[in-house]
Amino acid sequence: MDELISFDQSLFLELNSHHSPFWDTVMTLISNKYVWFPFYALLIGLFIYFYKRKGYLMVLSLAASVGLADFVSSGILKPFFGRLRPCHDQLINASVNAVDGCGGLYGFVSSHAANAFAVAVFVLLLLPKNQWIFKVLLLIWAMAISYSRIYLGVHYPGDITFGAAIGVGAAYLGMYFYQKISQKYTFWQR
Template sequence: MLETIRNIDREIFVYLNSHHTEFWDPIMVLVSERFFWVPAYLALTIYLIYTFGRRGYMKLLMAVLAVGAADFISSRFFKPGFARLRPCHDPELSEVINIVSGCGGKFGFISSHAATTFALATFMVLVLPPRYLWFKIILITWAAVISYSRVYLGVHYPGDILAGALLGITMAWLFEKLYQKILQRYAYFRR
């Protein structure tokens, strides 16, 4: 059964990875680059603090903790624990796939990019008021595009992405619960 799942994951990966163009290659490299998003993170930070005051600081802290936990767990536990080669390091695949810009570390299960972006996006979806629906849609789309870019670039299987997204969503949910408990307990952050 596990072998069947791996084979399906490989087939989907090869199919998705084969659809690339010279136009999209540099765009996907940029989308996947963590430092490219620093201005957006700064803008989000300023907006949260300006709009929500003390609650904004707490939202920001919990978001950072959710992202940090997702990154730590994916990098320190899953990748070395499962030791699944990235597709670009797999000798059976490395000759037939498109590796656009380097390969990264040896192991790929689970995707830290998917875990961290879905942790941030999901946490914001959970803590922002309903009137921010348009922004919530943008955040989930952003996380999905970054996650897809990892398959496009040849460094993760779709299963790596799915598992990373699930980890990120789980961390977001846990830290949102902690955020709500802090708001209930400390009136200071409700202002």
């Protein structure tokens, strides 16, 4: 376990060490959850416009997936593991380039990664197979948000990896319930 933690720290320090004023601004924007509200509003609007009543169920299922990912990452795992964010860890914080502040004390797992992957994978599962370009863009979007957290100095790569896994799991769970409810109740099939 010590070797794994050491590798995670070394990889973090390497990834976090490459900075420029341009990328500092870009990564701060990418990481800002409020920047993405228009994107979320567009998704909600598209679901409802194209799928009518079923679109509302999609939105509720997506919201449940993100809520679950956020609760597990922030409400359960961060306090349970109590792993300090890199910028709070006294062993390495002198080498950390924390661009936009440090955030809360604990970082394992990344809620940004969990939530972004919950959104991306849930929508990816809804899209038809021939919409591969949108699927790729959704994954790039989730990875960019996740990477921005390392760049900004607030998460280790391990925090991101496990956060993304929680988001993927929450998305599949949300999709499972969406399919069960939409198949069982004809109200949601219109």
